[in-house]
Amino acid sequence: MAKPVILALDDDLEVLQALELDLRKEYGDRFRVVRSNSAKTALEVLQKLKLRNESAALFLVDQRMPQMSGVEFLERAIEIFPLTKRVLLTAYADTNAAIHAINKAKIDYYLLKPWNPPQERLYPILNDLLEVWQASFRPPFEGVRVVGSRWSPKLHQAKDFLARNHVPYQWLNIESDEGDRLLSYAVSSDTKCQALVIFPDGSHLIEPTNTQIAEKIGLKTRPNMPFYDLAIVGAGPAGLAAAVYGASEGLRTVLIEREAPGGQAGTSSRIENYLGFPGGVHGGDLAKRAVTQAQKFGTEIISPQEVVDVRLNGQYRLVTLADGSQLSTHTLIIATGVSYRKFNIPGSEKLTGAGVYYGAAMTEALTCKGEDVFIVGAGNSAGQAAVYLSKYAGSVNLVVRGDSLKKSMSQYLIDQIEEIGNINVKLLTQVKEFIGEDKLEAISIFNSITGEVETIPTNALFSFIGAKPRTDWLQNIVERDENGFILTGASAMPNGRSPKGWTIERDPFFLETNVPGIFAIGDVRCNSVKRVASAVGEGAIAVQLVHQYLASV
Structure with a gap:
């Protein structure tokens, strides 16, 4: 932490130099002494200190200065650092003005010039003031x-x-x-x-x-090397697992993530059915541990960065990033997961990020304290968000299109929701409209059985209305189903035949696409099991298949 500042201000350079010397001699080991001969410059210094979130302990300011008096300076300085101790330096002729200004500028003390010897006429007074300041001082946030x-x-x-x-x-x-x-x-x-x-x-x-x-x-957004043994696109649980196993087994591995490591699992407030964590694990903590583990084994993580194109060049796969840079790799694993679907109803576009949020958006939880919030969805992610937000919100209203949670939500979450008093479940209900100009003010919902429409005030709605893969950038490379999920293994073989353009004498591996050496894992893969554990398992299996592929080429 930076030392708190003592500011000395006097337009007389000779006096200022003597004052600085005395202050440094007595307080330099504990405080940073800053001097200025201009009130305007001193105010600019204080603003910069505020932007750096540094602390100011004491202002020692001359009264008679051109353009701005010491009292006027202190009045403005109070607005920037209201708790800093304030001392006015005056000549004998200015003592009356100093006394009158004590209340106006909230001056803690005034000193007469000269202050020699400082051991008797300066330090005892400043020591008392600094001791009082230190007693109430709370170190500022440094991030x-x-x-x-x-x-x-x-x-x-x-x-x-x-x-x-x-x-x-x-x-x-x-x-x-x-x-x-x-x-x-x-x-x-x-x-x-x-x-x-x-x-x-x-x-x-x-x-x-x-x-x-x-x-x-300090995040890395560009690759260090032009060539890798394994490139992984997407840093959810599947991609992170592949990175850990790939790097730990000696493959030069790069992991490319467009937003932040963890994927949708990383935004989960608590995953309670993941093996080895009987008390549950925060999705962000799980992602952080996985990132540390991958880096420990030498994985190079590039984030945030988006892959926009993949081209084939013999045995190599050329990956183009959004900033135009490229890298080459022997093998490619696609683990881009899925993204939450967006609403297509009135008000949804303009109010996204202004009360309407997609996913858990845990950063907004504290701002919802005591409020009535809504969650749309019936899957585990929606249930986990409801349990988490119930700790802060006045009420959490879970809007479910179906007639039951049991069709799509784990029983342990259903049991928790039933036990929490401020969670209300609205079945057979859909959101019809978002209402508000610059922020969400209300939502309109309707019951699909009765047709009843209701407008309810709220400032926050979190959506978990299903997900879709973001795979358009692969449409000319790998085969996908009608929903955009990537076909692998037997699914990539139409009528049991080798995929079009398949060039080697074997069928695609279990997680391999229609292009040899390109694999897909996790939620982006067609017919995958949508669980964190299965995604991690696919990441481990994919690396073994990568080894088999490399051994055969």
Whole structure:
């Protein structure tokens, strides 16, 4: 943590130099002494300190300065650092002005010039003030800070990206004095800003993309090498398992993820049916452990980065990334999982990220404290989100299109939901419309049996209405079913015959596509079992098939 600052301000350079020397001699081991001979410059320094989230312990300020008096400076400095101790340096002739300003600028003390000897006339007074300040001092948050309105989609994007990449951050609402002040220091008054991200060094980004944030926090977005034995696209449980086994078995392995490691499982508040965790495991924690394990064995992780094209060149697969860079690999594993389907009803597009969220969006849980929230869906992800949000929300309303949860949700989750008093299940119900201009204010729902339509106020809705694979970038390479899921093994063999263009004297392996050396695992694969454990198992099996493929070419 940076040392708290003592600011010395005096327009007389000779006096300022003497003051700085005395302060450094006595306090330099515990505080950082900053000096300035200009009130305007000193205010700019304080703003930069605030952007870096550093602390200021003491202001020692001359009263008689051109353009801005010491009292005027302290009045403005209070707005930036309201708890900092304030001392006014005055000449004998200014003592009356200093006394009158004690209440106006909330001055803690005034000192007469000269202050020699400092052991008698300076240090005892400052020691008392610094001791009082230290007693109430609370170290500031040292990580990333995000500033913006709760209803800003850009803010939600930044918070969600940081959270899913396990980067601690502090959110400051733009409607608070602190948030508004930070925004004014970083952004000009004529610039519209939905989200401001401030980094520990004081640098900041206005409405940044995930890639811009990634570069600032040290994530790798470009490959180190031009060639790999194994490239894995997608860092959900299946892709992470493949990375662990591939790298641990000596394959030069690269893992490419478009958003954040963990996939949908990584956003789960608690997975309770995963083997080896009887008390359940947070999806983010599971993903973090898997990432650490993969990196331990030498996997190179590139994130956030998107694969946009794959081309075949003999035994090699050429992978093109969204930024135009390329890498070459012997084998390719596709583990891109699925994405939640979006609503296609009035209000859905404009209110996404402003009250309407897809997936667990755990970053929004605390903002829902005491509110009535809605969850749409009947699968395990919806059930886990309902249990989690019930700890914060006043009520959680689970909107289910079917007539029962038992068709799609695990029994242990159904039992938990029945035991939690503030979770309400609305069966045979669908959302008809989202209502609101800049934020979600209400939803319109209807009962599919009675036809009854009801409008209910709410500021938050979380959707889990099914999922679809994002595989359009593969449409000219691998075979897919009518829903976009990738065909592998026997499914890739029409009428039991080798796939079109198949060039080797064997049938595709269990997890192999219609292209030799390209495999698909996890939720993106046709007819896969949609469970974390099965995805991890497929990741391990795929690496063994990769070895068999490499041994045969």
